[in-house]
Amino acid sequence: MPKTTVPNLPVSAFFGVIKPSGPTSMSIINDVKLLVARSKIFVDVDTLEKSKGKKVRKHGKNDVKIGQGGTLDPLADGVLVVGVGKATKKLNQFLECTKEYRTTVLLGCETDSYDSDGSRVRLAPWRHVTREQVETALEKFRGEIQQVPPIFSALKMDGRPLYEYARQGIPLPRPIAARATTVHSLEVIEWKDKHDFRWPAQIFSAENKQAMEKALQGAGENPVLEDAAEEPSEGEAPTAFVLQMRVSSGTYVRSIAHDLAHELGSAGHVVTLCRSRQGKFALEQTEDGDIECVPWEVFEKAGADVGDPDEDGWYAWEREVLARLEVVE
Structure with missing residues (x-):
């Protein structure tokens, strides 16, 4: 399990997902949203307490904003950059990058x-x-x-x-x-x-x-x-x-x-x-400053069964994301 220094929470941030060939980019984002909207990484604890028992909608308004930095067609796989919170306003940089x-x-x-x-x-x-x-x-x-x-x-x-x-x-x-x-x-x-x-x-x-x-x-x-x-x-x-x-x-x-x-x-x-x-999100770290992406299987497994939190209160998928975040102030 990746280890990382936990930033002050909640955060707005970018992270990368390794999209598989087959599903649409939007379906990937919608599935990730179900986890993100219930995570203390991105949502403050008081809001999470108030939302207990409420269903997170894949579409429409929720307590957390999420978006992607450049669509991949269903045939394509690889790096799909996800922005959460304030980071959604800065996703355009990934449309213009190399x-x-x-x-x-x-x-x-x-x-x-x-x-x-x-x-x-x-x-x-x-x-x-x-x-x-x-x-x-x-x-x-x-x-x-x-x-x-x-x-x-x-x-x-x-x-x-x-x-x-x-x-x-x-x-x-x-x-x-x-x-x-x-x-x-x-x-x-x-x-x-x-x-x-x-x-x-x-x-x-x-x-x-x-x-x-x-x-x-x-x-x-x-x-x-x-x-x-x-x-x-x-x-x-x-x-x-x-x-x-x-x-x-x-x-x-x-x-x-x-x-x-x-x-x-x-x-x-x-x-x-x-x-x-x-940009700096890559399948493998080959250059200084590269940020590796989270395999889709991590989210897929958590979506089926999120499991139990560890001794620090983090679910397995959250540990994977925390190790690969770029926080946006």
Whole structure:
């Protein structure tokens, strides 16, 4: 059990949670809230006494404020920064900070969402791609780059989310504006000769393709969404590799995978995505000042059975959090 000096309580603070792949970020926050709202770390003792017997609501007003410093999609796992109390007003700093990611890219198939949760849009050759070609192509994606957000995103154009144009076949009134972003580092850290990743089973329908083509044609683009490759042979796995990157805020990791695949004369999408760092919160302490995150299993176990407090009056999950707090005055 981690040991730490207990600050003057209650506190407002940040701490990191290691989000698993699957649940939404908001569901993680709501579950953590059930514990935080009954902890003397964050709520004064008198308030806790008055609230005994009352149910903590996941949604709506409670005695404690809680929020997160940057959503991770259900597919993604890794660092999710949580702010409690006054810290919720300072969560914006985590939207603007440098982040690190590890992502697995699977070649040969492009999806509407640029990841494995989406539907196949088109197939393209992949067998010709080598590690050396990938490492050479990465040079174009380092430094200050211009990145076009995916059309299947919630970004709005003239008040309408981009994905509505794509789904409904509404011509875009103009091209999607490129955004400046900085890729501080970008490397291949693993070439997967053997793996179990496969292309999504769900396939973009002809109607879906026509709608997407019509939307993009409105912006002067003429996309080709026809398949240019066949399914892998029995027992064959499409090429996959893992990228590690450190990027500025606003960077679309999925777009890097998508655009890189195009640069390689292929198509590709993300099958795993892990945020390994957000500001000073990290999965592992690799730099001075790093704060490690609390594994999700700690909260999951406490949510099912909080257990008994120790001799100092702390529950096991509270000890884990106290060892990894950044107090906000």
